[in-house]
Amino acid sequence: MDNVFKNIDPEKRDRIINSALEEFSKNQFEKASTNNIVKNAKISKGLLFHYFNSKKELYEKLEEFTIQLIIDAIQENIDWNITDFFERVKQVSMIKGELIYQYPYLYDFMIMMIENTSIEELRQRSEEQSGDLVQKIYKYNIDFSKFRSDINLEAAMTIIRWTFEKFGEESMGTLIKAEKEFDFKQLEQEAEKYIELLKKAFYKKEGK
């Protein structure tokens, strides 16, 4: 982001980012209130407009930030040497979880972003900014020979991905509602239940 903005206290920076992400997630652009943003970020109106010259600019910088953050997180944290598909999916889920832990509205913001972007623009952005990363995530160096040969591989992969996404969403939902601390152990245990089942369903029987 902006030079001025980049060099400030990271804690304050994240307060501003989170406040803005929340406001823009919950309301469409015109109705998102900069007053609200500064109030929740606990900074003055003047400061926000010192960092960003206008509401529009703030929004655009937020878009950039979001995309770059996700790309970086994936690129830096995925262990490309691991060849098991489920481990890859698990890693992506973990990364996602950590991002959301730091920026709770990052995901809502991104979904809103995608909704307001045309297919053509999306395709272009994905190529420009992340190269073939999107294609790579669930394919690069994966040992597909573990899958049963009598099933539709592409569809199976999709179901596995969807399962983890839904699992994440639902866990997040109930956690927020219950206002509980992350019980990491329990969460992983539950995830393991689905992994085990899906392996039984889609992988070849052990012992060949």
Added chain:
Amino acid sequence: MDNVFKNIDPEKRDRIINSALEEFSKNQFEKASTNNIVKNAKISKGLLFHYFNSKKELYEKLEEFTIQLIIDAIQENIDWNITDFFERVKQVSMIKGELIYQYPYLYDFMIMMIENTSIEELRQRSEEQSGDLVQKIYKYNIDFSKFRSDINLEAAMTIIRWTFEKFGEESMGTLIKAEKEFDFKQLEQEAEKYIELLKKAFYKKEGK
């Protein structure tokens, strides 16, 4: 809903409902604009406040309407004699699709509703308004003996449900973006791909 409101031209009624659902889905209550609602519904300000005495009342009536609509749709359209789990899931998806076709923002509105409701309140509402319907949908008169006995039944059912939900969401998303007509045939064909795969994965082998 209100007597005055119930007896009007259904086409106009749906215009108002859809406009309100959209506005409340896209913005939190305070920022949802009645001006916007009447503009999109193509009625006058006065008329809206003739039907509903306040913005608050409109919102609450909309909640009631949404819940009742979904309950009725399920109760009236599910064929409880069909014992195959996938057929049941398929039926629920179809019902959902038809509802969304008539009220495009019904689902977004409901999700927003659920997010803003406490667990306790949700449980209570579900019991009062729908009885044991929620429990019943995916269990009543289902032939579970078709499932492999070596898998976690509960988890398998969840995965199947999630797959259909995700499939629905993604289809909806791309359809809206592409501004295409519902190609019903193609959609069903693609769904069948997942059904086939999941049956292969979770059902007992045929001929036994």
Added chain:
DNA sequence: ATGGAATTGACCACTGTGGTCGATTTCTTG
């Protein structure tokens, strides 16, 4: 002590707010 950067919040012209209400159109009934 000083100068520049960071930060504040009162202030502004203006847009949009939920809701009202008398006027007008449309419908119903004799």
Added chain:
DNA sequence: CAAGAAATCGACCACAGTGGTCAATTCCAT
């Protein structure tokens, strides 16, 4: 057709909140 009732309109209101500005203040390195 008359006349009253019901439905519908939209100009109007007091006011809350808008994005953005800027002179004043605080902070901090030198």
